[in-house]
Amino acid sequence: MLDYQFATVYSKFKLHFYRKVFGHFQSREASLTTVETFCMEIIQALDKPTVNEFAGFVQISSPNAAYKVNSLIQKGYLRKTRSKDDRREYHLEPTQKYIDYYNISYSYLATVMNRIKERFTAEEVARLEEMLQIISTELMPEIELPDKSGKEAAPLL
Numbered sequence: 216m217l218d219y220q221f222a223t224v225y226s227k228f229k230l231h232f233y234r235k236v237f238g239h240f241q242s243r244e245a246s247l248t249t250v251e252t253f254c255m256e257i258i259q260a261l262d263k264p265t266v267n268e269f270a271g272f273v274q275i276s277s278p279n280a281a282y283k284v285n286s287l288i289q290k291g292y293l294r295k296t297r298s299k300d301d302r303r304e305y306h307l308e309p310t311q312k313y314i315d316y317y318n319i320s321y322s323y324l325a326t327v328m329n330r331i332k333e334r335f336t337a338e339e340v341a342r343l344e345e346m347l348q349i350i351s352t353e354l355m356p357e358i359e360l361p362d363k364s365g366k367e368a369a370p371l372l
Contacts (some may be wrong), residue, residue, distance in 0.1 A: 231323045246290055247316070254283050255292055255313055262361040263296070263306040292316070 236252075247255070270280035276333055287293035292313040294345060298304040309317070332340055 228323070228327075235323075247292065251283070251287060251292075254287065255309060255317075258293065259309050259317065260306050260312075260360055263308055265298075265304055265306055269307060294313075 225257075229325055254269075254273075257273060258264060259277050261268060261272060264272070266284055267277055269284070270277045273280070284293060288295065294308050294310055295305040296308050298306055331343070335343070
């Protein structure tokens, strides 16, 4: 039963995002392909990776990653920022254009989070947060993300 409930919540978040994205396609031409959307979500989650870090995470060659990155830069969804520590290195950052696109899904997450805080007690919310943190760090060790403890879920806002 837990499996079903978790899968249902996950599916509802995805379906809400897809419905919003398709709704936007009616009013303007789609400029991100499905693969480019996935690339942007990965780059955002990795929190300013280098091209090589991105390539390593998605397990593609550096030239292939560079091609995808350059396409996203040309479309205005991504920019390269020179590293302050190593001037030879560049980090990938989403632009405001992508942030606006991304907020299609994040706004629903914020709505659901507000509903959770209204529906449950502070103790229950704290327990849910603790459980999600354990799931993320202990039960999903295959995927490592930058430590954002204490930060909001979407640092782009």
